[in-house]
Amino acid sequence: MVKKNRTSWTFLTNHSHVLLCLVESPSIKMREIAEKVGITERAVQNIVSDLRKEDYIDREKNGRRNTYQINTEMHLKHPIEEHRTLADLIQLIYNNEES
Numbered sequence: 678m679v680k681k682n683r684t685s686w687t688f689l690t691n692h693s694h695v696l697l698c699l700v701e702s703p704s705i706k707m708r709e710i711a712e713k714v715g716i717t718e719r720a721v722q723n724i725v726s727d728l729r730k731e732d733y734i735d736r737e738k739n740g741r742r743n744t745y746q747i748n749t750e751m752h753l754k755h756p757i758e759e760h761r762t763l764a765d766l767i768q769l770i771y772n773n774e775e776s
Contacts, residue, residue, distance in 0.1 A: 691716055693766065695724045699734060699745045700767055733763065 687694075694714040698705055707725070711718040725745075728734045731754075735746045749764035 691720065692724050692727065695721055696728060696733065696747065696763070697767070697770060700747055700771075703746065704739075704742055704744045 689697075691714055695710055698710045698713055702709075707718050707721045710721045714721065725734070725736075729736060731751075733748055733751050735748065737744045737746070747763060747767070749762060749767065751763050752759050753761050753763070753766065
């Protein structure tokens with residue numbers, strides 16, 4: 678759930694927030710991601726579509742449920758961080774939790 682005392686901006690984009698939700702829970706429902714990130718379910722669907730089109734994630738259908746796999750070797754898009762991969766971003770965010 679999004680904290681109520683948040684400011685109007687964050688350091689990471691909604692795309693990265695959605696991606697990180699999929700890292701934590703590859704079978705999470707779009708509705709749950711929307712609640713965690715604080716955006717609409719439609720916005721989550723659009724972001725997932727963007728990430729799939731660019732091969733950052735793959736989708737496997739399991740009945741009515743989807744499971745997503747992150748392509749961690751993909752490079753980040755912006756010129757400032759394009760020398761880094763998704764694996765680098767994930768490690769940066771979750772490094773302290775895995776120790």
